[in-house]
Amino acid sequence: MTAAAIPYRYERWRRTIQQYAGLVLNVFPPFVYLLLLFYAPMALLFIMSFWKSGFMHLEPAFTLENYRAFLSNPTYLRILWNTFVIVTGVMIVLVLVGYPIAYFLARMVRRYDTLVIYLLIIPVEINYLIRIYAWKIVLGRSGIINMALMYLGLIDEPLRFLLYSRTAVMIVLIHEWLPYVVIPVYVALKGVPPEIVEAARDLGAGRWDVFRYIYLPLSVPGLFASFVLVYIPMLGEFAIPSIVGGPSGYMLGNVIESQFLAAGNWGLGSAIGFILLFVTLVLVALVIKISGIEELM
């Protein structure tokens, strides 16, 4: 009896230790990599935003000068406001445009929904700069839209607000991010168990009631996921405004980029970068608090 129990107990201990070793071996390398090449640099951004700025470098110090330079400049504050308006406006349009598509694909078709989802995923993986640039062919002064409108006799002069404008930035942002709104909502709506809907129907709920009390609340996690995936990355956009934006489409990302690569005022760039990082973290924390991290995965 005891003779058999010893190897058994030994075996159990060995298992536990192996499990633990396996866990540590798996968790440790990615943990350290991201600590060094993601979290440490992010912390550095915070610390160095208080350093004294030289040209294209920073000197250790503690100064609020960088933040003062940003907050006391009305141009920067206007761009900050512009960025907020553009990103929020695009987010609202995305939900309004994307939700019906997600609902249609998840609840109203039986066969071709995955095909359409493929069609939405494919362009996401096509080079981002190429897609931004391709919009010039559509929106440009002699682009397709102007050509078509002139051909139809609706306008005599090409519409100039289509390209190099805030409108252009918003259109391209919508193009870029629509799949990230449609797909999480589609997944959430697709996962609604049919029994719930049947039960509601049996109890006399109409089509609108089913939507209002079942589909809408159950798609909220999908909406949260798309908010995190879309709203936050959009705040840091600079390539779209650079290529199709013009002066009225200028965003905070452009200011940060030019401080780092053209103007050489890294202190100011870091301060604006940290403000953006802070907003990002607050939004992520808020969404995780409301919906839980597991819900988002």
Place this chain on the structure above:
Amino acid sequence: MSRLKRASFWLGLYTALVVAFLIYLPILLLIIFSFNDSKIMSLPWNGFTLRWYKIAFSREDLLHALFNSLWVAAVVTVFSLILGVMAANGMAKYRYKGRSLFTGYIAIPVVMPWLLLGISLLLFFNLIKLPLSLFTVILSHISFDVPLVAVIVAARLHQFDPSLEEAARDLGASALETFRLVTLPIIAPAVIAAGIFAFSWSFDAFVVTHFVIGSQVTFPIWVWSALRFAKNLPVINAISSLIVVVEILIVYVGERLRRGEGEGILF
């Protein structure tokens, strides 16, 4: 019922129009105009030509940039897969306190604006005096590709039955044998798909690369600087169209593998 059918028809038409005009129109025009025998990207149609493709393939700077992007992406993919699969194991295979904390730790980089990653890595490399080069580009790409791989593979691992591994261990397989013979074959489609996405993220990465590349050139960086000169536009069109077609094929394969047999969609 006929009201439902009518609603379904209008919603279907709406979906088709949005996908066609908002998503595909610019991409299709790009491809069409790459065959137009004209220096400007607009109508009228001046006839079919392959001239821009020939010019694209004779541009040394472009080929050099493409080559750089390909090998950077290859190196990045290998390291991201190794670290990403480890992270996925930590997120989905083991039960322990702090698991959701680790999940958040790995997943947060996915939503971080790339601009912020770019500038903070620039500050970091500057501080530790590591000169900017393709090496710093590789280091930077790995840090956004690891979370991507981890999230894709973890989604697959969540459906994985741990008793399969226990059975293998009971039958005398070593830890490595268990991974190679049991775990890997099951998660292989997700790993290959993650590899394809990691490769394409690195190949296409512009924002982060822009800040950490110094004076070197990858394909997106080449596009960024070429966009400033009108004479380059038809060449950009041609090479972009070619890459679009290749990427569509690659992504299609990746999606098929990742989704397995009608599994859920993440992104």
